[in-house]
Amino acid sequence: MKTIRKLNKDDFEDILEISKSIWEGHDYVPEVFVEWIENPLSHVFGIEIDGKVVSIANLRIIDQGKTGWMEGLRVHVDYRGKGLANEITDYLVEQAKKLDLDRLRYTTASRNVESLSIAQRVGLVQLFRLGIFWNSDISEIDIEDDTEKVKLIDATSLHSLIDRVPIKENIIIQDWKAVDATLAGLHSLEEKNRFWISINDIVNLSIGGIRKEASGLYWSFTIYVKSWSDLKSHLNFHIQEAKKRDFDSIVCTYPIEFQERLQSYDWFNEQERNTEVIMLEKKL
Structure with a gap:
């Protein structure tokens, strides 16, 4: 069974498993996951399949409630190609609307083709590059x-x-x-x-x-x-x-x-x- 839910500290082992294949194990998400969970301005969601969290993303409210900052989108290597990244991104967009935010923002690397494709699909546009x-x-x-x-x-x-x-x-x-x-x-x-x-x-x-x-x-x-x-x-x-x-x-x-x-x-x-x-x- 597949569900999207808010995550908690008990999900940490699943987050470690997801991060093993990110940037050759150099992923920052395990270092900040508990901080996200404890931050009342962060809304950390995951897709759970058969009792295992296989995708994660955080929606953090910044700029005095104006901006929803999207970060930490991850999908377990064994579950890629199934549309989970699109699914959890769509969910974050809907949550942002419910929170009455003015805008969504995030940064990604120019070589991250998948991330750029997801951004384009939900209507994010490029402001500038560094x-x-x-x-x-x-x-x-x-x-x-x-x-x-x-x-x-x-x-x-x-x-x-x-x-x-x-x-x-x-x-x-x-x-x-x-x-x-x-x-x-x-x-x-x-x-x-x-x-x-x-x-x-x-x-x-x-x-x-x-x-x-x-x-x-x-x-x-x-x-x-x-x-x-x-x-x-x-x-x-x-x-x-x-x-x-x-x-x-x-x-x-x-x-x-x-x-x-x-x-x-x-x-x-x-x-x-x-x-x-x-x-x-x-x-x-």
């Missing part, structure tokens, strides 16, 4: 540039400058998550991240925090700049920050216009060439 890369041995990265002008700033002070930051659609993405660039949104980001800026004719911004995966911890950061020199300053700053914190690995999200120049470095992972984060939205 580049992204991983590196699991930052000792090999050496980018010489001035980092002294990169300074820590708190959410409240940043909000007074946000109109000068080169973000798109008034949305800030950090570690695959997105929030509106409001004071409340910045404060929500600040719970697990920190902000750094440098100022010239614009306000250049980078956001950094810890990413938990089954394989270990990453220093994850996003850079919002307009010039190559400012990108190098913030990139070098975060590489140094990661080393200070004893991280071996980083995830960097950055403006897509610098993709070709970043990919010219010899430390760039060829398997990640042209990988992008796509921001998607559906108005309700």
Whole structure:
């Protein structure tokens, strides 16, 4: 028998089983599943077949009740090709309407053809793209540039400058998550991240925090700049920050216009060439 229901902590073993085949066992969902369950703003649903959870997705309410953030869509490897991803996505859309949300949003990788197909089918449209890369041995990265002008700033002070930051659609993405660039949104980001800026004719911004995966911890950061020199300053700053914190690995999200120049470095992972984060939205 097949049912769709809200999940609970007792479903954790099934979630581990699903995640074993995701990103070669590096899936982040097991690290955040209990946090989702305990969060009153998260609505974690699963498809159960014959007593076993075989698909999962979370609908998290953000932006002061305006946005339904869709995340963690997974289907057990043995149950793929049966339409379960479409089924649970449709269910999340209906739940979002019942919750009277203004919109649905989520991010996905440009190479995730299945995810993009599901998004198109339910009416999500692309807002913009950012580049992204991983590196699991930052000792090999050496980018010489001035980092002294990169300074820590708190959410409240940043909000007074946000109109000068080169973000798109008034949305800030950090570690695959997105929030509106409001004071409340910045404060929500600040719970697990920190902000750094440098100022010239614009306000250049980078956001950094810890990413938990089954394989270990990453220093994850996003850079919002307009010039190559400012990108190098913030990139070098975060590489140094990661080393200070004893991280071996980083995830960097950055403006897509610098993709070709970043990919010219010899430390760039060829398997990640042209990988992008796509921001998607559906108005309700």
